[in-house]
Amino acid sequence: MREKVVRWEVVLLLLCGAVFAFGSSGTPGFADAGNIAFLLQDFAEVALLAMALLPIVLTGEIDLSVASILGFCSALIGVLWDAGVPFETIVPLALVAGAVLGSVNAALVVWFGLPALAVTIGTLGLYRGLAYGVLGDGAVTGFPENYRPFATDAIPGTFLPYTMIPVLLVGLLAALVVHHTPVGRSLYAIGLGEQTARFSGIRVHRVKFALFVVSGVLCAVASLIYTLRYNSARADNAAGMELIAVTAVLLGGVSIFGGRGTVLGVASALLLMAGLRNVLFLDDVTNEVQNVINGLLLIVSVLVPVAANTLRGRRRPRLG
Amino acid sequence: MIRSASVTKVAGAVLALVLVGACGGTTKDSSAGTAAGGSTGVGRTADPDAPIKEGVKVAFLPKEVDNPYEIIMDKGGIEAVTELKGEGKEVGPSDASASSQVSYINTLVQQRQDAIVIAANDPNAVAPALKDAMAKGIAVVTVDSDAAPDARQVFVNQADSEEIGRSQIRLVSAQVGGRGKIAILSATPNATNQNTWIEFMKDELAKPEHAGLELVKVAYGDDDDQKSFQETQALLQSIPDLKGIVSPTTVGISAAARYLSSSPYKGKVALTGLGTPNQMRQFVKDGTVTAFALWDPSELGYLAGHAAAALASGRITGAEGEKFSAGRLGERTIGAKGEVILGPPTTFDAGNIDEFDF
Numbered sequence: 162m163r164e165k166v167v168r169w170e171v172v173l174l175l176l177c178g179a180v181f182a183f184g185s186s187g188t189p190g191f192a193d194a195g196n197i198a199f200l201l202q203d204f205a206e207v208a209l210l211a212m213a214l215l216p217i218v219l220t221g222e223i224d225l226s227v228a229s230i231l232g233f234c235s236a237l238i239g240v241l242w243d244a245g246v247p248f249e250t251i252v253p254l255a256l257v258a259g260a261v262l263g264s265v266n267a268a269l270v271v272w273f274g275l276p277a278l279a280v281t282i283g284t285l286g287l288y289r290g291l292a293y294g295v296l297g298d299g300a301v302t303g304f305p306e307n308y309r310p311f312a313t314d315a316i317p318g319t320f321l322p323y324t325m326i327p328v329l330l331v332g333l334l335a336a337l338v339v340h341h342t343p344v345g346r347s348l349y350a351i352g353l354g355e356q357t358a359r360f361s362g363i364r365v366h367r368v369k370f371a372l373f374v375v376s377g378v379l380c381a382v383a384s385l386i387y388t389l390r391y392n393s394a395r396a397d398n399a400a401g402m403e404l405i406a407v408t409a410v411l412l413g414g415v416s417i418f419g420g421r422g423t424v425l426g427v428a429s430a431l432l433l434m435a436g437l438r439n440v441l442f443l444d445d446v447t448n449e450v451q452n453v454i455n456g457l458l459l460i461v462s463v464l465v466p467v468a469a470n471t472l473r474g475r476r477r478p479r480l481g
Numbered sequence: 482m483i484r485s486a487s488v489t490k491v492a493g494a495v496l497a498l499v500l501v502g503a504c505g506g507t508t509k510d511s512s513a514g515t516a517a518g519g520s521t522g523v524g525r526t527a528d529p530d531a532p533i534k535e536g537v538k539v540a541f542l543p544k545e546v547d548n549p550y551e552i553i554m555d556k557g558g559i560e561a562v563t564e565l566k567g568e569g570k571e572v573g574p575s576d577a578s579a580s581s582q583v584s585y586i587n588t589l590v591q592q593r594q595d596a597i598v599i600a601a602n603d604p605n606a607v608a609p610a611l612k613d614a615m616a617k618g619i620a621v622v623t624v625d626s627d628a629a630p631d632a633r634q635v636f637v638n639q640a641d642s643e644e645i646g647r648s649q650i651r652l653v654s655a656q657v658g659g660r661g662k663i664a665i666l667s668a669t670p671n672a673t674n675q676n677t678w679i680e681f682m683k684d685e686l687a688k689p690e691h692a693g694l695e696l697v698k699v700a701y702g703d704d705d706d707q708k709s710f711q712e713t714q715a716l717l718q719s720i721p722d723l724k725g726i727v728s729p730t731t732v733g734i735s736a737a738a739r740y741l742s743s744s745p746y747k748g749k750v751a752l753t754g755l756g757t758p759n760q761m762r763q764f765v766k767d768g769t770v771t772a773f774a775l776w777d778p779s780e781l782g783y784l785a786g787h788a789a790a791a792l793a794s795g796r797i798t799g800a801e802g803e804k805f806s807a808g809r810l811g812e813r814t815i816g817a818k819g820e821v822i823l824g825p826p827t828t829f830d831a832g833n834i835d836e837f838d839f
Contacts, residue, residue: 190591199587247506298670298701300579302605305507313609391580393606395671400578442588447546448575 169414169466173429180436188443194320196439202313202390204435205324206231206399208428209383210406211413212331213376215427216339218410220351220369221419222270222277224376228402229288230262234384236292239301239394248305256381262288263377267370285403292396301394312389324386331379336424344368352419408455409434412462421466434458527798529805534794537567539786540589542582542599544626546573548704550731550757550778551600553839554625557779558598561786564808567595569786577669577704579603586610589619596620596789598782601628604673608632620792624785625778626674630818634792634799637785637821639776642674644825645729646681648774649754650691652828653725656751656771660693661724664716666737666754668704668730678729697723702733709736717746728754734773738764758829758837765834772830779839781823784810788821 184191210227217224234255241251262284269280311323339345350358351365359365388394413430415422434455441451539562543551555571562569572588574581579602587610589597597614601607601623611621611632624637639645653663665682667675679699686696700716702709709732717723717740728734734756741747747769756773764770784807791797791805799819807813813821829837 190588190593193591196587196591203584203587242509245508245510247508249506300603300605300671303509307507309609387580390609391583391603391606392609393579393603395579395603397578398580438584439588442584443591445570445572447572448581452575 170423170426170429173413173426173433177429177433177436180433180440184436184440184443188440190443191440196443198315198320198322200435200439202322202324203439204431205322205328205390206383206387207402207405207409207434208328208431209331209379209386210402211409211427211431212328212335212424213379214406214410215335215413215415215422215424216348217277217369217372217376218415218417219339219348219419219422220372221355222369222372223281223407223417224266224277224373225281225403225407226262226266226284226288227376227380227406228399229285229292230259230377230380231384231387231399231402232396233262233288233292233295234258234381235388235394235398236296236396238384238388239296242304242394243301248308252385255385256378259377259379259381259384260374261377263374263380264370266377267373270373271366271370289396289400296394296396298396302392304389304392304394309389309392312386324390327382327386331382332424332428339424348372349420352416352421354420404459405434405455408459408462412458414462414466416466417463430462527800527803528795529797529803531795533565533567533790533796534595535566537562537565537596537790537793538592538594539567539569539596539598539789539793540592540594541569541571541573541782541786542585542589542597543571543573544582544600544602544704545577546571546575548577548732549760551625553757554600554778554782554785555598557777557782558624558786558789559782560779561783561808562790565787565790567790577602579606579671582607583610586614590614590617594619595793596622598622598624598785598789599628599633600625601673602626602669603671604628604632620789622785622789622792624781626672628673633819635788635797635815635819635821637781637788637823639674639781639823640825641822642677643681645755645774646678647685648826648828649678649727649729650682650685650694652753652772652774653727653751654691654694656753657694657724659691662695662697662720662722663725663727664697664720664723665699666709666712666716666726666728666730666733667699667701668733670701672704672730675729682727702728702730702736704730704732706732706736709733710740713737713740714744717744717750723750725751725753728752728756730754731756731760731775734770735760735764738769742767742769755826756829757839758834759839761829762834765829765831772828774826774828776823776826777837777839780810783808784813784821784823788813 190196213227214224237258238251238255266281266284269275270277315322347363347368350363355365387398409430410427411417413427541555541558543555559569572585582602608629611628615621621633622635623633627636686694697720700712702712726737728737734754737752741752742764752770753773755775787807797803797805801815801817803815804812815821
């Protein structure tokens, strides 16, 4: 697996370099501290969702309900804030809500042995519906000015937004756990063959359960950032964001069949997508065209590894 | 599958956090901000004789780029900017969600536009980005749908909101003979303009002369053709004795008219609201709709374009009482809270609809 000519992460980083070089030379307003800060900030929530998805996809499962969990938590934050609950109380409650929604996914996948794809397509709709259930069609605003800067401002003395702190922490933690611990190795083992993993003593159910719960909590963290950043809690917050997160994970070189992928790859993909989106915006490329580009990126990222394997005369990646 | 001991620990930790938070934290009431009215570009003074900035760059940011009303409006705005020898352009999202306009605002700031003219999807979600734009010296004008007042300098309003709301009720009242159940088909639940009009509609309904009218439901079509169509169907089926529908949005009224025209309710349930003559012509001619109203959206955009250029050139700052020239619309004065008003809406019916093309 490791004797590739060029590692995919290197390709992505080169592409990142190309986008940022193109942006800096050909697009006025790109190479500007304020713009780079915005570019990073605009992808903070997506990055958290992608980091939630990464270990799940490594085990060969998926969680498509991430953006809906974000939406539900945002709606919940809105309702609680509107009811006069202190923000300091809302934060842990939102995290618990995320964990609970993640546990529901986990229970359905692990205890009932249902396919995660089907379960989380179901909860994608269900959680979004519940979000409208708790908040309705309205919006809640006026979040506290003493906390909002954490979602909107830069760390004093730098151009880095505060939101990079949780994003980088989560990214580093993910890299540490996935690449340097027995739990991380077990993710790859499960992805390459669940039966084998189980027979070699990996507690597959427990690992998977934990992954979905962690995913729910990360979505709740993203919902706090999103809600404070836009100063607006709505049930439709981040609708459709799961597709961008899934694209980042797959473009990052994580195999949709499980068992292959790195945190560095996903991080590079996130940076590439954030940079590309920003350059396209600055060049007045319309949203429709951007959607087409995102869709193509997704297909290419699934196609390239398969095509590369075929070219090398190997068999296609095994399913499960 | 997860040990109950660890669950208990986590639950305990969360409970502790909740309790800590509960003792004197930041609540809605304690942090209720003092919403300042109308930002007037503090520290700036108006110079009415300043020349229009050469090649002034004005960007128009609609709610969404697929909305025909918004497109007509922004074309009018670009026309005004072109008259002033500036550069006008329209960019915007393809969905009307709260957050989608924010990326565009950042983009326009980075492109060093001189002015941004925006129809806000969510008055609060865009406010921080707009304030940031103003802090960087970019003139901000809202048009059609306002943002938080401290996040823009001038709001170009169609007509007096009160007059729009009240006239909608007078229109529907005349069409249903002053009696019966009516419903409203609105756009998104957070659309500032819609909600203001609906408030005035409710106020008008409370008057004794409209005692026979009963507002039974406000439905939301989200300015989406298909959803508005379905909401109309749902209204008619769930309220069998419905007499009239008011849809104060061009997307809503045309979707509702399309459903009505091919349903058994055609001619029996009155439909009125705000629509463009081109969209509604066939439904007026086939008898589905008797009369509806609108101002000319391209004039609205035209006025906003002139206001934006005047702001960007320092002729005005957005303070009450300042005057600026708005091309063929003559001289306009900024009213309270930075509002500039286009004028009363026009009512269209079978008699005059062919005189209009927009």
